[in-house]
Amino acid sequence: MPTPHNTEAAATMTTAVIDHHDAPEHEEHHSSMPIDNRKLAIWTFIGSECLFFASLISTFLVYRGQSLKGPGPKDIFSVPLVTFGTAVLLFSSFFVVMALNGAQEGNRKKLITWLSLTVLAGCFFIGMQVYEFSHFYHEGMGYTTNLFSASFYTLTGFHGTHVAIGTLWLATVLKDAIKGNVPKEKALNLELAALYWHFVDVVWIIIFPVVYLMSLGS
Amino acid sequence: MATTVLDPTHAHAAKRSAVVEWLTTVDHKKIGILYGASAFIFFLIGGLEALIIRTQLMKPDNTLVSPEMYNQLFTMHGTTMIFLAVMPLSAMFFNFFVPLLIGARDVAFPRLNAMSFWVFLLGGLFLNASFLMGAAPNGGWFGYAPLSSRQFAGGLNMDFWVIGLQILGIASLAAGVNFFTTILNMRAPGMTLMRMPMFVWMTLITQILVLLSFPVITVALIMLMADRTFGSSFFSWAGGGDPMLWQHLFWVFGHPEVYILILPAFGIISEILPVFSRKPLFGYSAMVFSGAFIAFLGFGVWSHHMFSTGMGPLADSFFSLMTMLIAIPTGVKIFNWIGTIWGGSVQLKTPMWFALGFIAMFIIGGLSGVMHSVAPADLQQTDSYFVVAHFHYVLFGGSIFALTAGGYYWWPKMFGRMLDEKLGMTHFWLMLVGFNLTFFPMHFAGLLGMPRRIYTYPAGLGFELYNMMATAGAFLLGISFLVFIVNVIKTWRGPANAPADPWGGATLEWAIPSPPQEFNFPKLITVHEKDALWQMKREAGVSRLPEPDLVSGKGIHMPGPSWWPLVVAFGILIFFIGFMMKDPWAFPFRPVNILGFAITTFGIFKWAYEAPDAHAPQH
Numbered sequence: 005m006p007t008p009h010n011t012e013a014a015a016t017m018t019t020a021v022i023d024h025h026d027a028p029e030h031e032e033h034h035s036s037m038p039i040d041n042r043k044l045a046i047w048t049f050i051g052s053e054c055l056f057f058a059s060l061i062s063t064f065l066v067y068r069g070q071s072l073k074g075p076g077p078k079d080i081f082s083v084p085l086v087t088f089g090t091a092v093l094l095f096s097s098f099f100v101v102m103a104l105n106g107a108q109e110g111n112r113k114k115l116i117t118w119l120s121l122t123v124l125a126g127c128f129f130i131g132m133q134v135y136e137f138s139h140f141y142h143e144g145m146g147y148t149t150n151l152f153s154a155s156f157y158t159l160t161g162f163h164g165t166h167v168a169i170g171t172l173w174l175a176t177v178l179k180d181a182i183k184g185n186v187p188k189e190k191a192l193n194l195e196l197a198a199l200y201w202h203f204v205d206v207v208w209i210i211i212f213p214v215v216y217l218m219s220l221g222s
Numbered sequence: 223m224a225t226t227v228l229d230p231t232h233a234h235a236a237k238r239s240a241v242v243e244w245l246t247t248v249d250h251k252k253i254g255i256l257y258g259a260s261a262f263i264f265f266l267i268g269g270l271e272a273l274i275i276r277t278q279l280m281k282p283d284n285t286l287v288s289p290e291m292y293n294q295l296f297t298m299h300g301t302t303m304i305f306l307a308v309m310p311l312s313a314m315f316f317n318f319f320v321p322l323l324i325g326a327r328d329v330a331f332p333r334l335n336a337m338s339f340w341v342f343l344l345g346g347l348f349l350n351a352s353f354l355m356g357a358a359p360n361g362g363w364f365g366y367a368p369l370s371s372r373q374f375a376g377g378l379n380m381d382f383w384v385i386g387l388q389i390l391g392i393a394s395l396a397a398g399v400n401f402f403t404t405i406l407n408m409r410a411p412g413m414t415l416m417r418m419p420m421f422v423w424m425t426l427i428t429q430i431l432v433l434l435s436f437p438v439i440t441v442a443l444i445m446l447m448a449d450r451t452f453g454s455s456f457f458s459w460a461g462g463g464d465p466m467l468w469q470h471l472f473w474v475f476g477h478p479e480v481y482i483l484i485l486p487a488f489g490i491i492s493e494i495l496p497v498f499s500r501k502p503l504f505g506y507s508a509m510v511f512s513g514a515f516i517a518f519l520g521f522g523v524w525s526h527h528m529f530s531t532g533m534g535p536l537a538d539s540f541f542s543l544m545t546m547l548i549a550i551p552t553g554v555k556i557f558n559w560i561g562t563i564w565g566g567s568v569q570l571k572t573p574m575w576f577a578l579g580f581i582a583m584f585i586i587g588g589l590s591g592v593m594h595s596v597a598p599a600d601l602q603q604t605d606s607y608f609v610v611a612h613f614h615y616v617l618f619g620g621s622i623f624a625l626t627a628g629g630y631y632w633w634p635k636m637f638g639r640m641l642d643e644k645l646g647m648t649h650f651w652l653m654l655v656g657f658n659l660t661f662f663p664m665h666f667a668g669l670l671g672m673p674r675r676i677y678t679y680p681a682g683l684g685f686e687l688y689n690m691m692a693t694a695g696a697f698l699l700g701i702s703f704l705v706f707i708v709n710v711i712k713t714w715r716g717p718a719n720a721p722a723d724p725w726g727g728a729t730l731e732w733a734i735p736s737p738p739q740e741f742n743f744p745k746l747i748t749v750h751e752k753d754a755l756w757q758m759k760r761e762a763g764v765s766r767l768p769e770p771d772l773v774s775g776k777g778i779h780m781p782g783p784s785w786w787p788l789v790v791a792f793g794i795l796i797f798f799i800g801f802m803m804k805d806p807w808a809f810p811f812r813p814v815n816i817l818g819f820a821i822t823t824f825g826i827f828k829w830a831y832e833a834p835d836a837h838a839p840q841h
Contacts, residue, residue: 036409041330045403048433052395056437059471072462147452151462154454
């Protein structure tokens with residue numbers, strides 16, 4: 005530990021322990037834009053992810069109706085179930101906004117309640133997808149059965165992976181919140197996860213009509 | 223976040239060994255040097271592959287290597303040079319110099335930066351490990367399906383390629399997020415966007431290209447990996463799939479990739495020319511906007527790589543037109559570079575010679591590029607040696623000349639030693655002559671009809687002389703880089719003799735000692751104009767910044783070392799190696815994937831929760 009004649013370093017070190025983040029300067033932190041590094045990074049990453057999902061969705065659309073054998077979407081989709089899952093996922097975006105609101109107010113109870121609901125909604129959606137996939141598999145639609153199945157599983161599987169990562173992320177914030185480690189100033193920790201969560205939701209808003217509804221209509 | 227307080231009066235009690243220090247470093251300058259050293263070794267490996275290729279083609283009906291070996295050599299030569307040499311050599315300059323040029327202490331995410339490097343290095347070693355298994359990738363650097371599909375490439379060869387590229391993509395994306403954030407958020411007070419050095423601008427635009435193009439190749443590689451590992455038919459006619467989708471996705475990434483390779487080179491040249499001409503860069507804002515315009519157009523021209531696939535006249539015309547348009551902003555850049563030199567008091571030091579060489583060579587490459595944009599002409603030239611000549615004029619005559627120029631220019635800052643001017647000039651002339659002797663004759667060989675990727679050719683077609691010349695030139699090129707290595711060794715043995723500002727620089731990195739201290743800037747500098755250092759020198763009338771407390775850096779917090787970036791990189795490698803196993807579809811039971819995933823997740827959690835003072839100095 006610092007010795008008394010090195011009080012300046014000791015003082016700055018203490019500051020660092022209280023308020024540490026990935027920016028290297030603390031005593032004279034300077035940012036050229038009014039946005040936190042981590043927030044900008046998440047937005048940048050989301051921008052990149054848009055192209056990732058755009059490529060997957062394009063592939064699904066290019067191969068629509070190109071399968072040489074069945075089953076096709078009409079034989080297999082259960083729209084009511086997925087509509088319910090979609091609704092739950094959309095509501096979770098509302099839940100996480102309420103949780104963030106609680107974090108920013110320093111209202112721990114509000115934070116924990118709404119964040120738990122968000123995590124539950126995430127788990128429900130993943131559960132729904134696991135059920136859907138295993139159901140399809142037992143109906144005879146494996147990953148390699150045809151172009152539809154491969155592009156469907158790849159697109160929705162990667163979305164599901166994103167939901168799982170988001171749920172895990174939110175769950176770790178929830179763990180910290182229950183331990184009492186998310187004070188007002190740390191609301192950004194939740195905000196970052198929430199941004200990612202909203203993005204994952206928005207992607208599903210595109211996937212749901214494009215994959216499920218359009219396939220049935222044509 | 224581990225935090226180290228720099229304070230020379232209290233040295234670290236537990237001195238870490240040098241190896242541990244390099245393995246755990248999060249200092250952007252050290253990471254830059256790691257990138258440079260690894261990329262240079264990969265560059266030599268890629269060069270060696272090229273020399274074997276050229277020796278094989280030296281005379282007709284040669285049998286030095288087998289056709290199978292030849293396929294592996296040209297595939298690995300292309301893949302190595304693009305992903306393991308030129309991109310990471312640019313990354314060396316991003317890492318070392320972007321924070322210095324914008325007056326920052328570090329990048330936005332130091333540990334993410336370390337992770338990018340380790341993922342890159344492991345990915346590169348993984349790709350080259352294929353040679354040891356006797357199964358180097360053999361389907362060309364753009365891995366066209368179905369040539370790269372299970373049906374026609376059953377061995378592990380293309381698995382190495384698909385998985386290696388997937389790993390390297392993660393490194394590029396992480397670096398893209400990091401540098402985008404760093405440049406937008408970490409600039410010194412007063413450094414507005416339009417006061418940023420041109421290299422920083424070109425880096426920013428390059429990162430945008432990385433962020434928007436790499437996800438596309440990631441998706442394409444995922445599908446190819448699924449085809450190869452699990453037996454789906456995304457790119458196989460037999461299952462209804464379409465190999466054209468591979469080409470579209472590949473080139474939506476692949477064409478912007480060309481600008482990812484050349485824009486940093488433009489940036490380096492735009493730093494060097496003003497300093498050695500003693501004149502500010504001519505047309506700064508035109509340079510910025512032309513760079514952005516090139517990047518924008520770069521996304522609209524991918525199908526000019528596919529004229530011969532029969533897309534139809536409408537698509538061919540559109541992509542022809544878009545491609546020709548790119549010549550306009552590129553021409554703007556070249557005129558501005560010439561305008562910078564024009565009327566300046568030019569100092570012909572080694573970096574300046576390489577920069578001038580770049581301009582001349584890049585013009586030749588650019589002109590043959592415009593020739594390709596004409597679809598009917600392209601139909602004749604494509605997949606001939608004319609194309610090989612063209613892209614080497616752009617990639618070697620462009621990127622490598624500029625990177626070498628940057629190497630000579632920034633070497634004193636990086637290592638505190640001046641490289642020898644005489645050996646530098648020898649390097650330059652050998653490289654210029656060798657380069658032109660290698661690649662200029664290829665234009666003629668190509669127009670005579672010599673196809674690219676051909677393993678050998680019969681006598682009597684008129685190819686002999688051109689190939690003999692090209693092979694001789696290739697060896698000259700090889701020798702020129704030996705001269706560079708001799709230069710490095712010679713000056714390394716000498717004293718650390720580089721002053722802070724050996725060239726009379728215009729930008730902030732020259733305001734601090736060579737090599738810079740860990741904290742870069744003792745005090746954050748406020749910037750009032752572009753060419754900030756020139757402006758400060760003008761006002762202060764001295765060649766160095768008036769610096770109150772250059773050595774101590776007392777109380778400055780720098781991020782402490784961390785093992786977790788390395789652990790995460792290993793986890794990612796192991797996760798992807800799992801996909802080499804072509805079992806039937808058995809996802810939940812793939813132990814290697816699961817092990818890699820577990821290590822990655824564990825590493826990320828330890829990283830996120832790393833105690834702030836884990837490695838703080840003990841007294």
